[in-house]
Amino acid sequence: MSGNTITPSATCSLSRAARELELRRGEFDLALHLGCVRSVPDEGGGGRRVARAEIDRVRAEAGFPEALRERVKAVGTTDGAALMGVTSTRFTRLARLGLVVPVKFYFNRYRVVVWLYLAEELRQFTTDEQNAPLLSGRTPEGLRDRLDEGLDLRPRNWRGRHMGFLLRQTEDSWARAAVVASLLDPVQVAEIVQDPYERAHLNRLRPAPVSQAAPDSPGARIAERITTADDPDEISWLRADLGQSVCEAREDHPAPRPTPVASTVAALGSAPAAPVGRPAGAPMPAAPPSPASAQRIARERFAAVDDPLRTTESARSRRLLGWLRRRNPDPRPPTAP
Incomplete structure (x- = not known):
């Protein structure tokens, strides 16, 4: 060890x-x-x-x-505003502008998103003299215009913080790529990762949902909107990060893939016999195929997948030969008298 x-x-x-x-x-x-x-x-x-x-x-x-x-103390809007000595409205504006970053969220009984912030970070923001103009007086005009346009950076800032949490907990290259993929819409992921086996591997390594709500419930749908990037700049950055992460994962080790054809044929040829013992009155199990028969069966199965038309023509030929044999049960030529 x-x-x-x-x-x-x-x-x-x-x-x-x-x-x-x-x-x-x-x-x-x-x-x-x-x-x-x-x-x-x-x-x-x-x-x-x-x-x-x-x-x-x-x-x-x-x-x-x-x-x-x-x-690790986290507070909501009301307690956070009291801690910073501002009104709840001003505190919400600061949060929407991205000046204070939420650390987690939950849904209240009315399915309203409640954002929580680290009390220690709010105290640090308040004690910084450069932030004094933001804590009193009128909000600068440029920031007011952005708020009037509907700016709300709380979901985006939470996503960035949450991604950092998850990346620090794993060292596996594919798991790190799955963290980035979890913040993108599946369509975006499919455009970047075109190999279906790699996408399936990323889905298996996808982090657990942050919400405990039942699937397809209103709470789960709201949580999905929060955890999925929607800002064009954020999407562009995540797409580039996902492409780079997948390239690094491929260099580290490839994603799992189905068993190759040769291995499947060998497995069929060396399949163990059925276990001894059966219920009374049950039919006898079929004998396992011989290695040659197993290889023939495997070839026919893979041929059916690769070329279904060829399989159809082979079936027609076998039916025609069977009909000819029934018309002439003794194919040997008649002997001379």
């Missing part, structure tokens, strides 16, 4: 790590995304885990757990 391998006994599940770090699950998820707590992939393919050494490191930090909770 290499020295860098982390055994399961040296890690714990995410829920266990959240309890030991005295965080609610939403706070713990933000701690993972922000890099406050580092996770490692489960060697058994069960998702992410947290090393015991990482838990000990976080618990040993000064001010634990209050300082950690303050770093």
Whole structure:
């Protein structure tokens, strides 16, 4: 075993790590995304885990757990406006202009999107003297015009932040490409990744939905609109990033593809016999084909896929030969008297 391998006994599940770090699950998820707590992939393919050494490191930090909770504290519009000393209307304008970036969102009982922001970032924005003109007085005319045109950068800024979260959690080249593809419409992905097997591989590696709403529900459709790029500049940037990511993934290792024809023929020829034992009264199973018969069957199947017209002509020839044999059951010529 290499020295860098982390055994399961040296890690714990995410829920266990959240309890030991005295965080609610939403706070713990933000701690993972922000890099406050580092996770490692489960060697058994069960998702992410947290090393015991990482838990000990976080618990040993000064001010634990209050300082950690303050770093991952997220507030809505009302609390965020109070924290910055502005009205809720001004706070919403700052968010729509992209001056404060949401860190997550959820739907209330009226299916209205509620954006959440890091309290620590809002305090930093307020204490920056360069932002003082934005916190009081009239909004500059150029920014007001953009707001009147319907500008709202909250979804786009959240997508950029969320993509960064996901990319930091994986090192696999195809998984990183799948992260970028998850923010594009499927039509856009098909134009960039024209190989159907590569697209299928990206779909299998697609990150889990951010919304727990049932598929095709109103909440799921709203979440899909938020998580799909719609700005032309953003789409152009993501398309270029996806093309580059797929090229790097191809150089790393190709996407999985179906078994080649030769391997399929060999598998049919060496197929094991059916298991012994059958219910009473059940018909006897058919004997497995011989290697030669298996190869002939495989050739006929692949020929049917490659050239269905040739298969149809072969079937007609076999029917004609059968009819001739029935008309002349003894093909041998008659003997002389």
